[in-house]
Amino acid sequence: MTKPQVSIPLDIPDVQVLKSEMTKAGELIITIESTKGTTVCQRCGKIIRKFHGYDDWVKIRYLSVFGHPTYLRYRPRRYRCENCDGHPTTTQRLDWHDPNSPNSYDYEQHILFQLINSTVGDVAVKQKLSYDRVLGILERQISDKVDWSRHTSIGTLGLDEIALRKGHRDFVVIVTARKNGCISILGVLPDREKSTVVEFLRSIPERLKKTIKTACSDMYEGYTEAIREELSHVRLVIDRFHVTRAYRDGLDTLRKSELKRLKKESSEQEYKLLKGNMWALRKDRRDLTVEEHKTLARLFRLSPDLKTAYDLQNQLTDIFDEHISVDTAKVKIEKWMVAVFKSGVKCFKDFIQTLDRWWDDILNYFVDRQTSGFVEGFNNKLKVLKRRCYGITNLANLFRRIYLDNEGYRLLA
Ligand SMILES: [Zn+2]
CATH class of the missing domain: 1.20.1320 (phosphoenolpyruvate carboxylase, domain 3)
Structure with a gap:
């Protein structure tokens, strides 16, 4: 007896579905083809339309459908440039798949969402993915440095430290911008030496430096001297x-x-x-x-x-x-x-x-009265993250984790 069937739209632009099938293992495989007729030449950057042929089939993970692991299968299209010498070919760039990834863009966003306030290990188990595959998603989708272009002003600059390993006194410094009750992470510094803090402060674009009114920190010369030297116009406040x-x-x-x-x-x-x-x-x-x-x-x-x-x-x-x-x-x-x-x-x-x-x-x-509950709230969040993520000694990934925990719901919801 056939079970009742439903059909649902595939939420990917510019593709047609050639076939969809369920394997014996319960995996849903959707075979598609791009209907976009152009790409951008990798050499000259112009739009090219001359179809050259197909690359090999690729199978990428897509959002699960009714609990069935779901994959998209397609052959990337290749185009030839008629302007460039030697007529080089370029594989078509697609909005929904980065050719370096074994997953579709939507699937990676979905995994990122699962990662908010969770751990790579935990998400890997629940999603039946390897640890490295989850980590790969985090590394591809979240930058390991602040994107200054997303900031229009800083307001209050905060310097806080956390000890990464239990009982150790090797601190990393978390630099934040605090504005209108919102905290965003600007950097993770490898230690709290004055020179390290100075180097970071110098990396802040001039247009943003001018928007810093206050800097909050602990009573520690490495911070306070760096701030006084590099941000002389800024009011220094010891966090309450x-x-x-x-x-x-x-x-x-x-x-x-x-x-x-x-x-x-x-x-x-x-x-x-x-x-x-x-x-x-x-x-x-x-x-x-x-x-x-x-x-x-x-x-x-x-x-x-x-x-x-x-x-x-x-x-x-x-x-x-x-x-x-x-x-x-x-x-x-x-x-x-x-x-x-x-x-x-x-x-x-x-x-x-x-x-x-x-x-x-x-x-x-x-x-x-700069310091208020929200800074303590953020500090508590860091403490929880630290407990969850003992062993993150890779500062780039620590930045990514804090960024995702702190801003993930706003970014991905
Ligand atoms: Zn070209």
Whole structure:
């Protein structure tokens, strides 16, 4: 008995279908022929129409139909140039197939879409393709460098680093443009040496350099000096994210030493309870549960210093949360430093030195409060990508992966 049949249009321009057949293995093979009567001479670049003959049959992967692996089969047409000496021939260029690829263009776009926020290995398994074939698609379809012509302005330039391998301190630097809540990747630098950053900054076209208003980075001379030298018109801002981390580290140090002390001084049961709930200290105050409030209160009774430091930390966070001018922020943070000094807690000593060292660049945050959730969002995305892609030591492919994860839905949807 024949099953019910459907016919669906083949979404490829300028071809006719000669035959379609289903193999015993359940593969759909569609034999087609190009109906385009011209191509461009590879030597002189003129349109040529003189048909010369066919190349050998090629079979390329196409979008699956009803779950059946589907292939297009065709013979590339060859044309002869009557202008050029020796009348060279050229194989016809087609919009739907790159002659270096075993796949149609649509199929490659489909695989790219699958690759967004996934891994090459994962997509290879699901699509029953080899790892190298998926990687080949990524390498063919996504450029390993930024296409400056796609950018009209940069706005805020961001420099962030990630350690590629667990426990290693070999950083790569991710350069981004942040504009209107959107982040786009501009480059992946092999290390965070000043000279490397300088070299990259010099590669930015002059017309785009002029559009950079702000540069955000961590407190690291390799970045800040490169920015000051190469982009002297740009306001340098230390990302709030890094400032926050620096003063949280202060509280963290105190937490560890206090915990050590309490281990000696309190009962085992009490200590266990405290230790198990320490992370409440790191939580956003607004998200604390009633139970966590109680634990903190218990902890603070045993360690008044920790309470003092915790309150000071929160005061500083409040200052950074306020929409205030640079001058107001300056006064408030100076007052905060006095409060730290008077309190007698020592855990912010390093942080206050950091504040002194980077004072103006940290205060620049209040000019237009550049750093916001979306930078942290992007950093989180990078962290996830890093975890997924341990072993991507090929920086060109790392660029491609970040580009695809970050912009894939916009590009391919
Ligand atoms: Zn020619």
